[in-house]
Amino acid sequence: MTSRMLGILLLLASALATSARAADPELTKLSFPVRGKPVSALLLKPADARALLVLAHGQVMNMQHPFMEAIAASLAQHHIATLRFNFPYAEAQRQQIDGEPLLVETIAAATKEGEKRRSGLPLLVGGKSAGALMTALALKQKVVPEAAGAVILGFPLHAPDRPSALNAPALDGIEKPILFVEGSNDPLADSKLMAAVVERIGKNASLRVIEGADHSFAPVADSTKSQQQMYEEIGIAVEDFVATLPRAKGG
Secondary structure, eight states: OOHHHHHHHHHHHHHHHHHHHHHSOEEEEEEEEETTEEEEEEEEEOTTOOEEEEEEOOTTOOTTSHHHHHHHHHHHHTTEEEEEEOOHHHHTTOSSOOOHHHHHHHHHHHHHHHHHHOTTSOEEEEEETHHHHHHHHHHHTTOOTTOSEEEEESOOOSSTTOOSOTTGGGGTTOOSOEEEEEETTOTTSOHHHHHHHHHHHOTTEEEEEETTBOTTSOBOTTOOSOHHHHHHHHHHHHHHHHHTSOOOOOO
């Protein structure tokens, strides 16, 4: 191989590496105030983003929990930017969860931060488990008017292995488009009951079931799917949902 050919190959390799780096989602550390105290947030935005999802963590998580990291990464691969944030108790590294009013207020504040950062993209709100329940309450209480829709991951419909519609009232009166993503083997959301709840909400609600997944969207013992496949299916579900939304107005 001549030195000229070697130089060309090195230039090509460098260009490809630069292109790959440019395609990586951009991660930005943020913070915003809740009742006068800052909470941390992370904005992960792919260059080809088609929507921005403000995403609340579950009760025993924070925004940097492996589940939240994996979901944000999967969504980025499917053109969805995410703004993850800590609830105040997670920010302070407390185990005791905050009360409902403060949790809902934090979601409202995070959504306002998302409105500043969306750059003309449709703005969605969502959450995992307890974060999903609080997101539903924020929608019901109409404190997130900026949101064009919602993504609910693992809605906790009832106590573990005690099927009921205990938390279904939190979904009453929600008028915005809402996607529910649920594991088929979720002990906190009986599949038949969850399907009935979504149907009762009406045409604005849709349900995507991840077969073989539990409440954490981990494969159950007899599942033939990998953990990565579960996350991929969630990414596809959210991408499909975003495609049904009207184009955002304003920047």
